[in-house]
Amino acid sequence: MAKTLGFFMALIAMASMAVGRDSTGWENAFATFYGDISGGETMEGACGYGDLFKQGYGLDTAALSTTLFNNGHTCGACYELKCTNNPEWCINGKTTTITATNFCPPNWSKPSDMGGWCNPPRKHFDMAMAAFLKIVKGTKVGIVPVQYRRVKCVKKGGIKFEIKGNPYWNLVLVYNVGGVGDVKGVWVKKMGDVKSGWIQMTRNWGQNWETGEGLRRWRLSFRVTVSDGRTLNALGVVPANWNFGQSFESKVQF
Ligand SMILES: *[C@@H]1O[C@H](CO)[C@@H](O)[C@H](O)[C@H]1NC(C)=O
Numbered sequence: 281m282a283k284t285l286g287f288f289m290a291l292i293a294m295a296s297m298a299v300g301r302d303s304t305g306w307e308n309a310f311a312t313f314y315g316d317i318s319g320g321e322t323m324e325g326a327c328g329y330g331d332l333f334k335q336g337y338g339l340d341t342a343a344l345s346t347t348l349f350n351n352g353h354t355c356g357a358c359y360e361l362k363c364t365n366n367p368e369w370c371i372n373g374k375t376t377t378i379t380a381t382n383f384c385p386p387n388w389s390k391p392s393d394m395g396g397w398c399n400p401p402r403k404h405f406d407m408a409m410a411a412f413l414k415i416v417k418g419t420k421v422g423i424v425p426v427q428y429r430r431v432k433c434v435k436k437g438g439i440k441f442e443i444k445g446n447p448y449w450n451l452v453l454v455y456n457v458g459g460v461g462d463v464k465g466v467w468v469k470k471m472g473d474v475k476s477g478w479i480q481m482t483r484n485w486g487q488n489w490e491t492g493e494g495l496r497r498w499r500l501s502f503r504v505t506v507s508d509g510r511t512l513n514a515l516g517v518v519p520a521n522w523n524f525g526q527s528f529e530s531k532v533q534f
Pocket of ligand 1: 387388389390
């Protein structure tokens with residue numbers, strides 16, 4: 281979380297009065313950065329992703345304030361961001377796209393206009409430093425007004441599934457999701473088990489979905505529904521000899 285810079289407070293207070301959507305679909309928010317240029321602190325965030333490099337997200341990520349995070353339902357969504365209002369610190373004309381991978385928690389001991397940037401109802405992006413530096417000149421200015429809009433997530437390859445847990449409890453991370461990016465429903469099916477229909481999984485945290493169904497030694501299919509209502513089936517994406525801790529890439533993508 282970025283440092284407080286009293287000098288800019290008056291400007292920021294003025295800008296926060298202008299919150300709302302403009303005619304081009306951009307909405308107003310603020311952005312800070314967290315971690316250092318290596319992005320180590322951005323890994324393993326509240327969306328349940330792990331090594332963001334291995335998983336394809338890299339450092340084009342941000343932690344979202346309570347209002348935007350929506351209890352993890354927004355995890356995986358993509359936003360285009362641009363720094364607004366100030367030629368001194370904004371890289372003019374530059375926008376960058378991030379995936380929501382983490383939560384920026386409120387800090388109730390700080391006023392929302394003086395350090396409590398992620399307190400509700402503020403819309404705030406705490407960006408990986410490398411992403412922040414794509415739209416802001418340097419890190420001297422700790423917080424900047426930005427404009428944002430949801431954009432299509434462009435991912436390489438198919439939707440991926442990582443199976444964690446134990447023989448009595450399965451936790452499946454759904455990642456590398458294109459299109460709107462935020463998964464709102466997941467089902468699993470045991471291929472070859474005539475009694476198995478699509479078994480609905482429940483959200484455990486972020487984009488980790490759980491079921492107590494015994495899945496060992498079955499070839500598995502997953503069905504994924506995203507927030508715009510589109511659904512895809514990844515048929516037989518997991519071979520029968522799967523093990524906990526393994527990841528599987530499907531041939532389908534939004
Ligand atoms: C909240 O702000 C206080 C005061 O600056 C700080 O000491 C504390 O570590 C912060 N808490 C969190 C969770 O960031």
